[in-house]
Amino acid sequence: MPRGVFITLEGGEGAGKTTLARRLAEALALAGQPVLRTREPGGAPGAEALRALLLSGDVAWDPVAEAMLMFAARREHVAKTIEPALAAGAWVICDRFADSTLAYQCHGHGLDPAVWHGLYDVALPGFEPDLTLVLDLPAEAGMARAVARGAPDRFERLGPEFHARVREAFRRIAEADPRRCALLDALLPPEPLYAEAAKVLRSRLGAPL
Numbered sequence: 001m002p003r004g005v006f007i008t009l010e011g012g013e014g015a016g017k018t019t020l021a022r023r024l025a026e027a028l029a030l031a032g033q034p035v036l037r038t039r040e041p042g043g044a045p046g047a048e049a050l051r052a053l054l055l056s057g058d059v060a061w062d063p064v065a066e067a068m069l070m071f072a073a074r075r076e077h078v079a080k081t082i083e084p085a086l087a088a089g090a091w092v093i094c095d096r097f098a099d100s101t102l103a104y105q106c107h108g109h110g111l112d113p114a115v116w117h118g119l120y121d122v123a124l125p126g127f128e129p130d131l132t133l134v135l136d137l138p139a140e141a142g143m144a145r146a147v148a149r150g151a152p153d154r155f156e157r158l159g160p161e162f163h164a165r166v167r168e169a170f171r172r173i174a175e176a177d178p179r180r181c182a183l184l185d186a187l188l189p190p191e192p193l194y195a196e197a198a199k200v201l202r203s204r205l206g207a208p209l
């Protein structure tokens with residue numbers, strides 16, 4: 001049984017990650033490829049418990065403590081869900097992963113990137129996605145989509161400068177690691193965006209799409 005491949009989808013709020021993850025998972029499954037779709041934070045029982053803690057808003061976390069919890073959840077997710085699926089030959093599509101912590105906590109909120117690197121090395125030594133699709137969307141377009149969904153609150157609370165920094169961070173992450181990452185234009189409508197993503201999966205991973 002060949003090992004599966006690990007694909008992550010990254011990008012700002014409303015960039016279309018979940019829509020594209022669903023579409024890719026559906027197409028791979030249709031082509032006969034066992035596939036697991038998952039998302040962060042969460043994706044395993046312990047990680048879901050931590051997700052509830054992190055997203056409840058009940059605690060004003062110290063930024064380093066928050067990042068530690070994110071990586072604790074991530075390690076649990078990899079150990080209990082992602083690794084077993086890859087070992088069984090499944091292709092795993094994960095909606096957000098470690099790059100989101102770097103973009104949001106470090107570039108968005110000002111956490112020292114050295115903390116991110118240190119936690120990554122402890123939690124996931126030698127582990128990284130085979131492919132990361134970075135969905136690049138101008139902050140204003142993300143805001144417009146949030147309004148269209150009737151849920152602009154979170155977007156507005158963090159402010160346009162925050163979202164612009166996060167966008168820039170994702171672009172830099174993709175630029176710094178072109179072997180792992182592919183930057184996609186998330187202004188494309190869903191089907192053309194899927195076609196671009198499928199092209200990348202075919203050429204880099206030999207996906208049956």
Ligand SMILES: Nc1ncnc2c1ncn2[C@@H]1O[C@H](COP(=O)(O)OP(=O)(O)OP(=O)(O)O)[C@@H](O)[C@H]1O
Nearest residue numbers: 012013014015016017018019145149188189190193
């Ligand atoms: N390629 C696209 N073009 C235009 N609109 C899109 C596209 N993909 C998704 N949308 C719409 O934009 C909104 C956000 O999409 P989606 O939930 O997939 O984004 P997301 O990146 O997962 O967002 P979040 O960060 O909030 O989880 C939805 O209303 C969806 O229908």
Ligand SMILES: [Mg+2]
Nearest residue numbers: 017018019095
């Ligand atoms: Mg989503």
